Amino acid sequence: MHFPTEWILPIFLYAETHYKFKGIFSRLFKKEPEIVADAPFRIDAGKPIPVLIFVKDAHRYPIELEKIQIEIGNRGETRLFEIKISKIKIDEKFWHRIFFVDLPESFRGDVKLDVGIEIRMAGKPRRYRNDNYRISSHLPLRVFVSDEPVPRFQDLYFGDVHWHSYFTEDMVEFGAPVETAIHMAQALGLDFFAVTDHSYDLDDQRDNWLVNDAALPKWHAMKKEIEELNKKNSGIIVLTGEEVSVGNRKNRNVHFLVINSEKFFPGKGDGAEKWLRTKPDLSLTQILEQLSPEALAIAAHPEIAFPLLQRLLLRRGDWAVEDFQHPRLNGYQIWNGERDRSFFAGSETWEELLLSGKRIALLAGNDAHGNFNRFRQIGFPFWTFRETNEQIFGLMRSGVLARDGFNTKNLLQAIRQGKTIVTNGPVAELVVENESGERAEIGDEIRGGKLSVFFRAISSAEFGSFVEMKIIFGDLNQKRQIDVFNFAPENLKYEFETSIQFAHPPSAGFFRAEVTTKDERKQIFRCLTSPIYTVGK
Numbered sequence: 001m002h003f004p005t006e007w008i009l010p011i012f013l014y015a016e017t018h019y020k021f022k023g024i025f026s027r028l029f030k031k032e033p034e035i036v037a038d039a040p041f042r043i044d045a046g047k048p049i050p051v052l053i054f055v056k057d058a059h060r061y062p063i064e065l066e067k068i069q070i071e072i073g074n075r076g077e078t079r080l081f082e083i084k085i086s087k088i089k090i091d092e093k094f095w096h097r098i099f100f101v102d103l104p105e106s107f108r109g110d111v112k113l114d115v116g117i118e119i120r121m122a123g124k125p126r127r128y129r130n131d132n133y134r135i136s137s138h139l140p141l142r143v144f145v146s147d148e149p150v151p152r153f154q155d156l157y158f159g160d161v162h163w164h165s166y167f168t169e170d171m172v173e174f175g176a177p178v179e180t181a182i183h184m185a186q187a188l189g190l191d192f193f194a195v196t197d198h199s200y201d202l203d204d205q206r207d208n209w210l211v212n213d214a215a216l217p218k219w220h221a222m223k224k225e226i227e228e229l230n231k232k233n234s235g236i237i238v239l240t241g242e243e244v245s246v247g248n249r250k251n252r253n254v255h256f257l258v259i260n261s262e263k264f265f266p267g268k269g270d271g272a273e274k275w276l277r278t279k280p281d282l283s284l285t286q287i288l289e290q291l292s293p294e295a296l297a298i299a300a301h302p303e304i305a306f307p308l309l310q311r312l313l314l315r316r317g318d319w320a321v322e323d324f325q326h327p328r329l330n331g332y333q334i335w336n337g338e339r340d341r342s343f344f345a346g347s348e349t350w351e352e353l354l355l356s357g358k359r360i361a362l363l364a365g366n367d368a369h370g371n372f373n374r375f376r377q378i379g380f381p382f383w384t385f386r387e388t389n390e391q392i393f394g395l396m397r398s399g400v401l402a403r404d405g406f407n408t409k410n411l412l413q414a415i416r417q418g419k420t421i422v423t424n425g426p427v428a429e430l431v432v433e434n435e436s437g438e439r440a441e442i443g444d445e446i447r448g449g450k451l452s453v454f455f456r457a458i459s460s461a462e463f464g465s466f467v468e469m470k471i472i473f474g475d476l477n478q479k480r481q482i483d484v485f486n487f488a489p490e491n492l493k494y495e496f497e498t499s500i501q502f503a504h505p506p507s508a509g510f511f512r513a514e515v516t517t518k519d520e521r522k523q524i525f526r527c528l529t530s531p532i533y534t535v536g537k
Contacts, residue, residue: 028134028378028385033058033090035132037115038176038372040187041392042144042462045108048100049143050183051115052372055095056174062091066125067118068099073140074107087120093207094166096176098183108147112140133376135385141373142389144462150189150397151427151458151494157406158397159192160185162243162257162300162333162365167222168197170209173378176370178225178238181393184372185236188394192411194239194259194365195226196300200271202242202264212268219264230408237408243300245269246287247280252317256284257298257333257365260412261291270314278315288328296415297329298363301336303345324353330361330416334528335424337366337391347528354510354531355479361415361443361530364396364422396424401442418443418530425463425525428513429456430471432532445533449504455485456497457515457527464519465493471500474531476508484511507536 038052051070055063068083083099103111117128129138152158164175178195185193202219205211219242226238241259245267248254253270265287269280291297302319310316324332332353334346353360368375368391375388401419402410414420419442421428432440434448455471471485485500510531517525 030132030134031061032121032126032132033061033063034174035117035119035128036376037117037130037141038370038374039113039141039143040184041142041373041389041395042146043187044149044189045103045145045147047187048102049113050098050100050187051113052096052098052176052180052184053115053117054176054180054370055090055092057093058090058095059093061121062089064089064120065117066120067116069116070099070101071114071116072101072103072107073112073114074104074109074145077104077106079104094177096180098180103145108145111143111145113143114140131376133385136376137387139374139387143373146460146462148460148462151425151460151463152399153401153427153429153456153458155403156399156401156421156427157191157411158399159190159194159237160365160368160394160396161194161239161259161298161331161363161398162196162336162367163193163393164197164243164367164369165195165222166370167195167218168201168369170201173369176372178222178229180372182229182234182236182238184393186234190236190394190397191406192237192239192400193393194241194257195222196241196243196257196259196365197222198271199242199244199265199267203266203268216264237406237411239408239412241296244282244287245271245280247283248317249320249322250317251280251283253278253280253315254284254302254317254319254323255300256287257296257300257331258287258291259296259298260408261295263290263292265290270310270316278313280315284323285326288326291328294412296331296412298331298333299324299329300333300365301342301367302332303342303349304336305342319349321349321352321356324358324360331363331420332360333363333365335364335366335396335422337368337395339390339424339524351474351481354474354512355476355481357476359418359531359533361418361420362422362528363398363415363420364424365398366391366393366395368393368395396422398422399427414443421527421529423525423527426457426459426466426515426517426527428469428515428527428529430454430511430513430529430532432511432534440532442529442532445535447535447537449537451502451534453484453500453502453511454497455499455513457495457513459494459515459517459525461494462519463525464517464523465489465491466496466515467518467524468514468516469496470514472512472514474510474512476510507534509534
């Protein structure tokens with residue numbers, strides 16, 4: 001018996017509207033394919049905006065795409081662009097096309113895009129605005145056009161380590177083709193991203209998400225598609241991964257990212273594919289002990305609070321300090337696309353881990369499932385629809401310091417070494433030097449009796465001026481953290497640097513940094529660095 005997942009699972013993808021129970025009315029259902037327009041949430045001035053038109057299930061409901069008009073507005077000025085297309089017959093399960101729109105030179109800041117889509121279905125014309133969901137807002141897409149690229153240091157590369165593609169698909173949701181994310185990454189100023197589809201979706205048949213297939217056709221198809229895209233050398237590195245449902249120390253389901261593994265790891269525990277069969281396929285320890293040296297192992301959004309119903313029916317649980325202790329665990333995804341309590345709870349847990357002696361890198365992702373501009377999801381099954389501007393691709397970024405050149409091998413090695421920061425705006429750089437002139441960067445270890453700490457931070461008009469900057473020392477002997485530098489500047493804009501000398505630091509510990517900025521709309525942006533470790537003389 002197949003369990004109705006939409007009653008208990010959180011929905012983070014484009015909304016699938018064709019599935020419904022017999023005899024139950026659905027406000028979302030319509031005999032048309034899903035049609036979605038999407039675009040990146042920000043772009044550098046001078047770049048064209050990639051506008052995605054994505055159509056799903058046209059193999060069931062064929063259409064002809066006849067006309068696309070894009071109305072762009074900025075500060076009271078409006079321009080209308082008509083995309084020249086011949087009539088396009090669409091009868092595929094997944095169809096997409098990206099159209100590039102050049103903005104007027106004067107357009108800056110918040111820009112609104114209204115995408116008009118005209119189709120013909122069964123001979124009848126139909127018109128839509130931004131999507132064809134029955135009860136969505138159909139509001140314009142919003143793109144921030146920035147005068148400056150995102151702040152960064154030399155050899156710092158940005159990415160999203162948690163993104164779902166159209167290989168995640170079931171009765172309530174679906175993601176976007178991998179190729180579309182490459183275009184969006186280029187527009188956003190990202191350098192890499194990881195495709196991390198659910199383990200309980202990747203073991204299905206290609207055309208039937210109700211049936212598992214031991215030959216793993218979806219897993220192999222995903223790997224092949226990513227390999228071919230990387231060969232095209234777009235400048236964006238795409239990493240292959242999966243989000244595995246694994247058993248924690250209490251044998252309850254938690255989520256875990258495995259990236260760059262040739263081996264597939266099953267995890268159907270909380271996939272709700274069969275009634276009351278919720279036991280994890282593998283424990284966290286079992287997977288960590290099977291991983292190849294080239295693979296990354298990352299705790300996925302460990303502080304997300306699952307609702308009680310999911311805990312009861314899907315056996316979902318929590319990451320605990322004991323679950324992080326395995327030496328093979330590389331990273332901690334502290335950010336999951338939202339400015340919510342899970343980030344602050346994650347910060348506290350990460351600090352506890354560091355003080356216990358665990359060395360683990362900070363990473364950020366968004367858990368976006370095809371959403372590049374606006375998060376669209378089903379609310380109450382068959383009845384309501386929700387939209388937000390969070391949990392969208394590239395909103396929270398992992399920064400990776402790769403000094404030996406930007407390629408897949410160096411990128412993965414730098415993450416394993418903890419050379420990472422997380423940010424949704426500003427960036428911070430930390431260097432420690434000892435009395436012999438040896439220097440350590442984020443993720444490194446340094447020995448010495450007299451240490452100098454060099455700190456630099458950069459923001460921009462887009463992310464606002466500095467509110468607070470901290471350099472923190474974690475004392476492993478006393479099991480506590482100390483603010484060795486805490487500065488709340490006034491009238492300081494977008495760049496700052498300082499240095500601090502320590503004659504007698506504790507023998508074992510770590511330095512890390514935090515930066516907070518605020519823009520004109522009072523939005524808060526943050527950057528946290530992974531540590532530099534000290535080991536005394």
